[in-house]
Amino acid sequence: MADDIVLVKPVMPAADQVARAVRTVFDSGVITNDGPRVRAFEQQLSARLGSDDLAVCASGTTAIQLACGALRLTGEVIVPAAAFPAVWQAVLRAGAKPVGVDIEPRYLTLDPRAVEAAITPATCAILAVHTFGCPADIDELTRIAARADVPLVFDAATCWGIGYRGRPLLSYGDVATLSLHAMKLTHSVEGGAVVGNGLRVADWIRRLRNFGIGGEGALAQGTNARMSELHAAIGEVVLAESDAEITRRVQVRRWYEDGLHTVDWLTVGAFRPEAGPNVAAMPIMLNADAPVDATTLCQELHQRRIHARAYFTGYYRPSSLRLAGAIPVAHDIANRLVCLPFWGRLTEQHIARVIDALTEIGRHHAPAVHLAGHAAAPVSPGAVGLGGPRGRP
Ligand SMILES: *Cc1c(COP(=O)(O)O)cnc(C)c1O
DSSP: OTTOBOSOOOOOOOHHHHHHHHHHHHHHTOOSSSOHHHHHHHHHHHHHHTOSOEEEESOHHHHHHHHHHHTTOOSEEEEESSSOHHHHHHHHHTTOEEEEEOBOTTTOSBOHHHHHHHOOTTEEEEEEEOGGGOOOOHHHHHHHHHHHTOOEEEEOTTOTTOEETTEEGGGOSSEEEEEOOTTSSSOOSSOEEEEESSSOOHHHHHHHTBTTOSTTSOOTTOOBOOOOHHHHHHHHHHHTTHHHHHHHHHHHHHHHHHHHTTOTTEEEOOOOTTEEOOOSOEEEEEOTTOSSOHHHHHHHHHHTTBOOBOTTSGGGSOSSOEESSOOHHHHHHHTTEEEEOOOTTOOHHHHHHHHHHHHHHHHHHOSOOOGGGGGTSOOOTTOSSOOTGGGOO
16 A cells, blocks of 8 residues: 555645644543534634534534434425535435426536436426536526525535635535545545534524424434544644645645646546636546546556556446436446546646656556447437436336
8 A cells, every 4th residue: 555646635634733622622522413523613614614504413414414304395306416425415304305307518517407307396406516616507596596496505525725706615505414434525424514604504504413302302403423533633733734734735736737747548537617626536537538437547557556546437326326317428437537646745747747647557558448439329228328218216
């Protein structure tokens, strides 16, 4: 493992700082159950976002689940057909019905036209993902949600440190959710948060994360999704390093973009104008004439001790997401989307190794197979991709 370039290396604060934070928690005698460290962490996250309505919870997944619970969602929730499986699972756990619609080919975020076509009287919310940190089409989705009179929720799991039109991306939408998992830019080892923007939800989230206990009794939407005092205390320490991590990632991205110019069969994932910096991930898209598909590329990189992930295919594919219509873009992208290693302590030498590996893989596989035809071709049972018929229950 020593020479492996992993996909993400968590931000690791200095051991003495962690030890001090942990000791403070144990000395206080309060180790969980909505204690002072959780409240302090919430205040720090709020202050940095300019928000006064934020509650933390156990994970980015439970953040989505609790947000759905707080909004009392029980009908159809429109979700992207190509997204991290947590999105679909969290909606189901909340007692609502996820309905998958296609994504846009350029930014890989919910296609507003597909959303519009999928709205039914049973639609109770739109849940869009800022895919790999790239903002969804906020203007169009806001308009569609307003016309349908349903809340607009953003899964902004990876979006700490990303701005849009001069504000944190997390401040958009009626509600936005964040992951504080170790693989995200800032983290509490495991954790998540819900931000109320257009709608106030933080007090509901605090109740729902603790079995929904309160007022008239325990609510059905409740669960145990608390954050412990230890996690919150470590979250504060990591948060103090997040600005430095952002700076490092901006530099890493520059090295990548310079180097990837020389690989002509792939394209760096597009980022919406007015947004940045893109410090969430390093997605690339294989061009139609690429010599390998996403799964093969990940395997070949792995043989060279470089970890990359094809997030929209294989292991990550939702097994039973109901679809509102055809999803040609999601099928196509499944074979073409790969995230390269991306974290702040990557060096120029690491990036050079990744570029060299890509160059070698390209040379090794000539002549090219043509992926362009894959979207239109019938999906065979063993094929990679989302699988049309399998996408239905
Ligand atoms: C990481 C992630 C999640 C899940 O977050 P956890 O904290 O791991 O539960 C959900 N959605 C997206 C887009 C993610 O990247």
